[in-house]
Amino acid sequence: MPEGHTLHRIARDLDAAFAGAPARFSSPQGRFADGAALLDGGEVVEARAHGKHLFVEVDSHETRILHVHLGLIGTFTIDADPYAGERPVVGMVRARIENDAHVADLRGPMTCAVITPEDEAAVHAKLGPDPLRDVTGDRAWERVTRSKKSIAALLMDQAVLAGVGNVYRCEVLFRAGVDPMTPGTRLRRETWDEIWADLRRLLPLGVATSRIVTLPEQVEQIETALAKGEEVYLTERDSFVYKRTGEPCLVCGTPVSATDVAGRTLYWCATCQTGR
Ligand SMILES: [Zn+2]
Structure with a gap:
């Protein structure tokens, strides 16, 4: 999708x-x-x-x-x-x-x-703010912090935040080390700011390459290439947790978990993602 x-x-x-x-x-x-x-x-x-x-x-x-x-x-x-x-x-x-x-x-x-x-x-x-269009995610934060729904569900709600689908949802929650089941009301403001800033960084790379890129070495590779105006060739593996059910977490080795949240399969690492 x-x-x-x-x-x-x-x-x-x-x-x-x-x-x-x-x-x-x-x-x-x-x-x-x-x-x-x-x-x-x-x-x-x-x-x-x-x-x-x-x-x-x-x-x-x-x-x-x-x-x-x-x-x-x-x-x-x-x-x-x-x-x-x-x-x-x-x-x-x-x-x-x-x-x-x-x-x-x-x-x-x-x-x-x-x-x-x-x-x-x-x-x-x-529609909620779009990280590719809006500088600030404050309007989204106002919705998030008032909601008892999980941050994993809220990230998929286009009225809260526009443009994020399942792949970016899973990957930014991993990159921020956030427990996906954290209710919006329990999420810390600085965690939200980190997620928003990460989307502001990652989504333009998706626009430039037509691929969702989240692994740090690939992110840096593309940012460097774009700064120089060069072509980008990516190595094969391209996600931390998305569609990696049961495979070892790239950081800690724990098998990646999967469950349904907001109608789509959420992938996460139960060891790395405990933050709020
Ligand atoms: Zn892990």
Whole structure:
């Protein structure tokens, strides 16, 4: 399932391919034909993401917004178009955006709709702060510290914090050494600040590499490469605890635990993660 970094990467790539010029919008599959007709020929102003929501602002006589949520299986691919507008359609493409140089295909989204700027504002209002968008996580902390739910559940609640999915949830809790079952009301403020700062550090690496990177040596490797503008090649193992049930913890050797929290499998190390 796409996490927030995926949507921010898509927004960045859509911006680079389409912003500042008119684009053709269509629905090869047909299910979005009416929406595409409203946007077709309009100028793409900007693409932006908030958590797992993507907004493409289009100026076609009036300002209209293409609102996309990929859900569990959706994909949005952006490519240079070697077919000069004649690219064949592969599979069920709900929406296609094209200009003479690029084509973007949206498949299998949970949401694909044309909305107004007011509708967009209402979506933002329901979402918590996004570490890729907001400097401070104070609004999220206010929700966390008043809740008896576990921090593992709260991190997945998009109204508390936008953009974090299951992989980042498991990995940042491990990196902070936090007991995932700690109720929000018992979490220390400095622990929250550490988690927020860690997300602010890790998520941009996800945007840059399209991979979730959490192991310290890989984090440093990518930060160094990005600072130099170099390509990054990662070694194979890429998580502390995510999907490592029963395997030894990379730090202490305790078998990694797994249980269901907020509808998704939580992975953690019962020895390393005792902090609040
Ligand atoms: Zn451990």
